[in-house]
Amino acid sequence: RRLVPFPCTLVTFASWQQGLILPYGNPQNVSGIPDLANPGLRLVNRQTGSGSRALLDRELAAAGIPTDVVSGYEREEWGHLAVAAAVASGNADVGIGVKAAAVAMGLDFVPLEEECYDLVIPQHFLSHEPVQALLDLLRRPVLHRRVESLGGYDTSGMGIQSPTT
Numbered sequence: 001r002r003l004v005p006f007p008c009t010l011v012t013f014a015s016w017q018q019g020l021i022l023p024y025g026n027p028q029n030v031s032g033i034p035d036l037a038n039p040g041l042r043l044v045n046r047q048t049g050s051g052s053r054a055l056l057d058r059e060l061a062a063a064g065i066p067t068d069v070v071s072g073y074e075r076e077e078w079g080h081l082a083v084a085a086a087v088a089s090g091n092a093d094v095g096i097g098v099k100a101a102a103v104a105m106g107l108d109f110v111p112l113e114e115e116c117y118d119l120v121i122p123q124h125f126l127s128h129e130p131v132q133a134l135l136d137l138l139r140r141p142v143l144h145r146r147v148e149s150l151g152g153y154d155t156s157g158m159g160i161q162s163p164t165t
Contacts, residue, residue, distance in 0.1 A: 008164045009126060011119040011138065012157035014147055018055055019112040021087050021095040021102045030094055032110060033059045036070045043072035044083050044092035052080070055113055056096045081105075099152025114154070120164070135159060 022030055028041060036043060046052040053076075060067060067073045072092060077083045080101035086092040088105045102109040125131050137143055138159035147153050 004120065004122065007123040009121050009123055010162050010164050011121060011135065012160045013117045013119055013138070014158055015114050015116045015154045017099040017109070017111045017114050017152040018052055018097065019099065020110040021084050021097050021105075022108040022110065023087055023090070023093065024107055026108045026110075028093055030110065033063045033065065033112070036060070036094065037065050039071070041071060042091075042093045043070055043075065044086040044095040045073055045076050046080075046083060046096055047076045047078050051115065052083075052096045052098070059112060100150040103151025109152070111152075123163070135161070 020030060020032070022028075028035075028038075030036075030041070035041065045056065057067075060070065075092070077086060077095075080097035081104065083092075083095035083097040084101035084105040084107055087095045087107055099109045099111065121131060144155040144158055147155050147158075
């Protein structure tokens with residue numbers, strides 16, 4: 001409402017889980033953020049400005065863990081799959097990212113947060129054919145199943161519309 005000066009409709013897309021990406025079997029028994037302070041545990045981080053990096057920073061602050069005690073905090077990768085690849089290759093013991101990346105690489109995952117993604121559509125575009133085609137697609141169970149098959153996605157509200165006026 002504050003960003004768009006005209007009536008819009010909010011359309012639910014999906015939510016995804018963000019958390020700690022771990023080697024298969026979680027050999028170091030990482031169960032949460034406090035474990036990142038353990039000596040010898042090597043983290044691979046996301047780049048500054050990413051949502052995953054912001055989540056990690058919030059969680060570390062909430063746990064009272066300074067970033068300088070987290071080994072690898074300064075090591076950055078661009079993208080969730082790059083983080084998962086670093087963990088899968090053994091170049092890191094833990095990374096921050098989405099569950100879909102962990103699933104894609106056959107890794108373990110400890111959830112920290114669920115994020116919702118919605119589409120904001122100006123109401124004056126709602127009747128346009130391409131927008132209607134998109135809304136129709138979002139209501140199809142086949143799309144819900146495909147998105148959920150990526151791992152860590154919840155599509156239960158996908159396609160639900162609510163005016164934001």
